[in-house]
Amino acid sequence: xxxxxxxxxxxxxxxxxxxxxxxxxxxxxSIHPQTPPSLPDHLLFPQPPISLSQLLSNLPGRKPQILxxxxxxxxxxxxxLPLLLYGRASTGKTSTVLQVFRHLNRPFVYASxxxxxxxxxxxxxxxxxxxxxxxxxxxxxxxxxxxxxxSEFVDLLRDALRKLGSKExxxxxxxxxxxxxxxxxxxxxxxxxxxxxxxDILKIPELGLIYVSSATPDAYYSMxxxxxxxxxxxxxxxADDLHSIFMRNQENPKLYSSFLSVxxxxxxxxxxxxxxxxxxxxxxFRKYCEPLTDLKLVPDEIMKRRLFVYxxxxxxxxxxxxxxxxxxxxxxxxxxxxxTKTGSIRKKCGGKDASAELDFHMSVSAKYLLLxxxxxxxxxxxxxxxxxxxxGGSSSRKRKRxxxxxxxxxxxxxxxxxxxxxxxxxxxxxxxxxxxxxxSLSEDALEEEQIGDGVTTINGRISxxxxxxxxxxxxxxxxxxxxxxSCPLEGSGRYRSTVDEDLAFKVARSINFPLSKYMYRR
Amino acid sequence: xxxxxxLALFRSRLCDTRFVHSAFKSSPESNYSKLKFLISTSxxxxxxxxxxxxxxxxxxxxxxxxxxxxxxxxxxPDAISVIRLNGLLHSDDxxxxxxxxxxxxxxxxxxxxxxxxxxxxxxxxxDMLRECGLAHKGVIFVLDEFDLFTQGKQRLLYxxxxxxxxxxxxxxVIGDADQLLEKRxxxxxxxxxxxFIPPPAEDIQRLIEHLLYLPRxxxxxxxxxxxxxSRLSNIFSDKKFKEILNSLLxxxxxxxxxxxxxxxxxxxxxxxxxxLSLENFKSAHLCTQRQPKIDALxxxxxxxxxxxxxxxxxxxxEKNSYNFTSIMxxxxxxxxxxxxxxxxxxMVCLRAFEHLLxxxxxxxxxxxxxxxxxxxxxxxxxxxxxxxxxGLKSNSACPAILQKLFDHESYK
Numbered sequence: 001x002x003x004x005x006x007x008x009x010x011x012x013x014x015x016x017x018x019x020x021x022x023x024x025x026x027x028x029x030s031i032h033p034q035t036p037p038s039l040p041d042h043l044l045f046p047q048p049p050i051s052l053s054q055l056l057s058n059l060p061g062r063k064p065q066i067l068x069x070x071x072x073x074x075x076x077x078x079x080x081l082p083l084l085l086y087g088r089a090s091t092g093k094t095s096t097v098l099q100v101f102r103h104l105n106r107p108f109v110y111a112s113x114x115x116x117x118x119x120x121x122x123x124x125x126x127x128x129x130x131x132x133x134x135x136x137x138x139x140x141x142x143x144x145x146x147x148x149x150x151s152e153f154v155d156l157l158r159d160a161l162r163k164l165g166s167k168e169x170x171x172x173x174x175x176x177x178x179x180x181x182x183x184x185x186x187x188x189x190x191x192x193x194x195x196x197x198x199x200d201i202l203k204i205p206e207l208g209l210i211y212v213s214s215a216t217p218d219a220y221y222s223m224x225x226x227x228x229x230x231x232x233x234x235x236x237x238x239a240d241d242l243h244s245i246f247m248r249n250q251e252n253p254k255l256y257s258s259f260l261s262v263x264x265x266x267x268x269x270x271x272x273x274x275x276x277x278x279x280x281x282x283x284x285f286r287k288y289c290e291p292l293t294d295l296k297l298v299p300d301e302i303m304k305r306r307l308f309v310y311x312x313x314x315x316x317x318x319x320x321x322x323x324x325x326x327x328x329x330x331x332x333x334x335x336x337x338x339x340t341k342t343g344s345i346r347k348k349c350g351g352k353d354a355s356a357e358l359d360f361h362m363s364v365s366a367k368y369l370l371l372x373x374x375x376x377x378x379x380x381x382x383x384x385x386x387x388x389x390x391x392g393g394s395s396s397r398k399r400k401r402x403x404x405x406x407x408x409x410x411x412x413x414x415x416x417x418x419x420x421x422x423x424x425x426x427x428x429x430x431x432x433x434x435x436x437x438x439x440s441l442s443e444d445a446l447e448e449e450q451i452g453d454g455v456t457t458i459n460g461r462i463s464x465x466x467x468x469x470x471x472x473x474x475x476x477x478x479x480x481x482x483x484x485x486s487c488p489l490e491g492s493g494r495y496r497s498t499v500d501e502d503l504a505f506k507v508a509r510s511i512n513f514p515l516s517k518y519m520y521r522r
Numbered sequence: 523x524x525x526x527x528x529l530a531l532f533r534s535r536l537c538d539t540r541f542v543h544s545a546f547k548s549s550p551e552s553n554y555s556k557l558k559f560l561i562s563t564s565x566x567x568x569x570x571x572x573x574x575x576x577x578x579x580x581x582x583x584x585x586x587x588x589x590x591x592x593x594x595x596x597x598x599p600d601a602i603s604v605i606r607l608n609g610l611l612h613s614d615d616x617x618x619x620x621x622x623x624x625x626x627x628x629x630x631x632x633x634x635x636x637x638x639x640x641x642x643x644x645x646x647x648x649d650m651l652r653e654c655g656l657a658h659k660g661v662i663f664v665l666d667e668f669d670l671f672t673q674g675k676q677r678l679l680y681x682x683x684x685x686x687x688x689x690x691x692x693x694x695v696i697g698d699a700d701q702l703l704e705k706r707x708x709x710x711x712x713x714x715x716x717x718f719i720p721p722p723a724e725d726i727q728r729l730i731e732h733l734l735y736l737p738r739x740x741x742x743x744x745x746x747x748x749x750x751x752s753r754l755s756n757i758f759s760d761k762k763f764k765e766i767l768n769s770l771l772x773x774x775x776x777x778x779x780x781x782x783x784x785x786x787x788x789x790x791x792x793x794x795x796x797x798l799s800l801e802n803f804k805s806a807h808l809c810t811q812r813q814p815k816i817d818a819l820x821x822x823x824x825x826x827x828x829x830x831x832x833x834x835x836x837x838x839x840e841k842n843s844y845n846f847t848s849i850m851x852x853x854x855x856x857x858x859x860x861x862x863x864x865x866x867x868x869m870v871c872l873r874a875f876e877h878l879l880x881x882x883x884x885x886x887x888x889x890x891x892x893x894x895x896x897x898x899x900x901x902x903x904x905x906x907x908x909x910x911x912x913g914l915k916s917n918s919a920c921p922a923i924l925q926k927l928f929d930h931e932s933y934k
Contacts, residue, residue, distance in 0.1 A: 071789045071790060072785075072786070072789050074529070074530075074533055074789060075526055075529065075530060077530075078529070078530045078533045078534060079533055079534055079537040079538075080533065080537065081536070081537055081781070081782060081785050086814075088818070088821060088880070088881055089880060149611075149617065150610065150611050151608075151611035151612055151617055151621065154611055190610065193610055194610055194611070197610065200584065201608060201610070201611070205534065205537055205538065214880070215882065216814035216815075216818070216882070217814065218814060219882070228778065228779075228782065230782055230785065230786055230809075231809075231812070233812055233814075233817060235817060235820065235821055236820075236821030236822075239919075268823065268919075269823060269824040269825060269864060269919075270823055270824070270825045270866065270870060270874065271823050271825070271873070271874065271877070272821065272823045273877070276873075319866065319870070320866060320867040320869075320870055421898070422845075422847075422895070422897070422898030423898075498895045500868075500895075500897065502868065502869075
């Protein structure tokens with residue numbers, strides 16, 4: 001049925017496909033000239049080629065690697081042994097390889113194993129590109145040929161290359177990106193062996209193979225074939241390289257370089273990845289420029305000093321964050337009306353705890369449920385009766401006796417164990433019991449307080465049992481709770497809380513819940 | 523100009539395995555000759571034969587087979603047809619039969635129907651073999667990656683070898699592996715083996731000369747050719763070159779390793795003068811000698827080094843299993859003791875921990891984990907203390923305190 005081969009459309013028609021899928025009555029005349037352009041040209045990099053010096057300046061710090069790659073790929077129409085580029089994430093491998101092809105102006109096919117996450121998609125993507133087939137809506141986005149098994153892929157690849165190769169004898173290059181992800185697929189060893197042995201199996205000298213991977217070559221030793229690829233290593237950027245990378249395309253280079261001289265050194269101690277540093281530097285630079293009225297001016301020494309002093313408290317705060325992209329500042333204005341109490345976003349503040357507030361929505365009952373889960377995971381079950389007595393208040397008879405040395409050692413050991421084992425699991429009934437206790441306690445507390453910030457009060461009882469169960473599944477989906485396997489003898493399933501202490505304290509603070517009173521302290 | 527031409531020539535030579543192995547064509551002792559003799563006798567005398575080619579990866583088994591078959595095809599144009607199967611691609615019985623049928627069709631200009639079932643295919647194969655036998659045409663089956671065929675029930679091998687035994691056709695099966703055959707299959711397999719071992723030193727020398735000397739009758743100017751060749755022979759007789767070559771071959775003596783090395787050296791050819799120099803070979807050798815773990819340590823940030831040192835200390839204290847929270851405890855203890863400036867929050871350390879996992883310097887000990895959060899899964903180091911020590915020393919940004927901590931531990 002739909003599985004037969006589709007012949008690829010001839011190239012002049014490609015121009016009209018987009019117009020034919022819209023409601024135009026007559027197809028527009030094709031923009032391309034009458035004779036179809038030679039097929040490999042469509043596989044060139046879409047932008048005009050650049051010179052070697054421009055290539056080197058686009059990618060600072062990568063000169064030896066670029067020269068190596070260019071030499072190994074070699075002159076036009078000369079065959080090459082397969083090439084493996086490896087290096088940590090965010091070291092510029094993909095962009096280097098693509099820019100090199102832009103410079104060399106040779107036809108290539110690019111397939112990333114991140115977006116082509118199964119063998120079939122990978123094979124079909126490569127074949128589609130080779131046969132210049134664009135997926136479109138009319139055919140339901142299907143590929144030109146259906147290809148699932150490696151044997152089909154090899155045959156179809158051979159045919160496609162023969163078709164292309166008959167026009168000219170230029171080389172076509174296949175670039176496979178993120179090859180290390182294939183190890184996580186099913187039947188991965190077969191696919192990896194196939195990819196690395198393509199050179200052997202096909203024996204087509206017009207094909208050049210390039211693999212890009214974040215894992216080192218020893219991860220593939222058992223799986224590569226008889227022709228092991230030549231490898232080029234991409235080391236991490238040094239501090240100078242990072243400086244030149246960040247200086248590119250800056251409007252006010254002098255200002256930015258004074259900013260970098262302040263900021264780069266401490267951050268490089270934590271991480272050297274360009275993407276993380278970029279997300280951290282952006283808000284800091286905005287902060288740095290705040291006192292300046294004119295962004296174009298070149299700062300002199302005095303000004304640099306002052307800006308540094310202004311920035312310094314924020315530096316320490318920013319160093320302790322996790323380089324995630326913060327939410328927009330305008331969020332604070334939208335805190336209305338809903339019956340949920342929203343936590344405020346990460347406020348700009350000086351000095352210590354920059355992220356003392358939560359930065360996501362959560363309804364009050366969900367927060368209480370989260371705290372109950374946290375307590376249930378942290379405290380041993382036997383302590384519940386003591387901590388939560390019927391009036392809901394915490395018991396005051398915590399530690400009357402002075403602990404002897406052995407009991408201190410015991411408690412230390414238990415603390416060690418708890419560190420290793422992680423949070424314990426608890427049945428659903430215990431969770432709900434704790435929930436009832438703390439919400440009944442807080443109900444009283446809430447009614448005493450004056451809530452005057454425009455948020456609607458929570459009237460009456462916090463929640464019914466069904467409401468709590470609904471929130472439970474939400475929390476599970478958000479990975480705050482984890483459902484362990486249930487034993488049929490015990491009844492309902494057991495849960496485990498995956499929230500860490502910091503987050504729990506943040507949540508508790510946002511609803512004014514005295515969490516530390518209830519924690520089992522060693 | 524001459525440089526580019528010679529570069530192109532070398533590259534195409536090195537990438538073409540047939541050319542590489544044709545160096546050994548002439549010698550009578552070589553595997554090439556043995557194989558050729560075997561096949562040609564079996565064809566001319568009409569007997570069934572199967573031969574197994576054994577050898578490590580990269581020793582050129584497939585290349586020699588190709589060479590032999592090509593030559594035989596030229597000598598006896600109509601008497602042979604070749605069917606190639608690859609264990610990697612056709613490990614499944616059905617697909618293998620389909621592939622056999624397809625190739626048979628291709629050879630004999632018949633139309634191939636994709637929808638034929640495997641029974642049809644096997645019947646077809648038997649019929650074809652019988653026909654070929656009547657026409658005195660030999661069929662040669664080349665099975666690459668033989669060890670992958672021997673997984674499962676080996677039904678294909680059995681039926682293939684069975685068919686060969688019972689029919690009056692000549693077929694030669696060339697396989698590529700070792701002792702994995704079942705008894706019934708092995709009994710039908712005539713035990714002829716050809717061993718491919720890495721070639722000894724003089725052969726290597728001959729091979730390199732064969733690959734890298736420019737031929738005199740080519741389109742290069744004769745002055746350039748003689749200059750090039752004389753320089754090259756100077757390099758070959760140089761002691762340093764011999765050392766490089768020996769160390770390369772000690773690690774991996776197969777031909778493909780040599781080819782890779784030569785390819786890299788050739789690609790560094792000096793474009794202005796057009797001559798190869800010892801420097802090219804040296805730099806190529808350096809490239810083959812990377813140590814990925816030490817490289818990874820050089821690129822690690824200081825926080826990541828802290829975490830590694832903490833893990834090393836924990837291992838030294840002989841904790842059987844430890845996880846991120848215990849590492850954090852150790853980290854805080856170090857900071858309390860030494861009051862360093864590198865005290866970071868938990869989340870930042872967790873991020874650095876994840877980076878280390880990505881780089882594969884550490885890994886989890888439980889493979890699937892019971893969906894525990896990342897802080898509690900037990901981890902272990904994947905580098906030895908020795909490597910860590912060298913990594914710390916070579917990392918220029920490493921603070922002295924880390925080295926001090928480390929020294930304190932292992933050399934106590």
